[in-house]
């Protein structure tokens with residue numbers, strides 16, 4: 001598939017770009033800077049090449065990346081995600097849009113706490129910024145970027161997703177299963193995203209306290 005990652009130069013995007021490239025997908029890395037996007041794209045092509053993996057990765061401005069793709073990942077910090085989408089709204093038609101965005105704040109005692117926007121969740125804020133034709137799925141909030149970027153390691157994680165478009169969720173399920181050994185669990189409609197997003201600061205606090213890379217596995 002043709003997959004764009006807006007803010008594709010950042011931490012969570014790296015593992016997704018590498019793993020989906022390895023699975024044969026064509027990747028469009030979006031950025032505010034065309035030069036930065038092209039530089040990161042070359043870096044990832046070289047990294048994969050060293051592993052004997054041929055890839056199709058392109059760097060370009062966020063608007064062009066969104067236009068080029070069938071699936072668009074919003075890999076942008078929570079405070080800028082909806083604003084960035086609004087700026088390039090014309091680039092969206094009926095793409096599947098995936099939000100891993102989690103809004104959290106760090107307290108003085110260094111713990112992280114879920115801090116959703118007034119909409120109730122980052123997913124609902126992003127839905128409002130998108131045209132109605134775009135099909136939004138909430139996913140990947142609980143994946144630790146560092147582990148995800150280790151492209152040669154399989155990740156025995158559960159990825160909980162939600163969304164209102166069944167066909168879009170099926171596509172996200174398949175894309176997720178292209179990254180061995182992840183399993184997708186569909187939690188239901190998009191309105192449940194706050195529950196999935198809110199687990200993230202808990203995982204981050206556990207990882208800091210126990211110096212580990214926990215994610216989620218339901219048994």
Ligand SMILES: NC(=O)c1ccc[n+]([C@@H]2O[C@H](COP(=O)([O-])OP(=O)(O)OC[C@H]3O[C@@H](n4cnc5c(N)ncnc54)[C@H](OP(=O)(O)O)[C@@H]3O)[C@@H](O)[C@H]2O)c1
Pocket residue numbers: 006007008009010011012013030031032033036037074075076077078080081084100101102103140141142143144145146
């Ligand atoms: N890191 C994780 O482990 C993780 C895990 C699960 C979910 N998430 C979620 O994934 C999203 C991205 O997280 P991340 O850790 O990858 O973030 P990040 O590395 O801090 O930033 C990602 C990209 O966002 C773009 N960006 C930064 N400031 C911006 C602004 N003012 N306006 C528009 N774009 C801007 C930058 O790209 P350019 O400079 O190239 O434009 C940057 O490379 C967040 O919403 C986060 O909640 C992260």
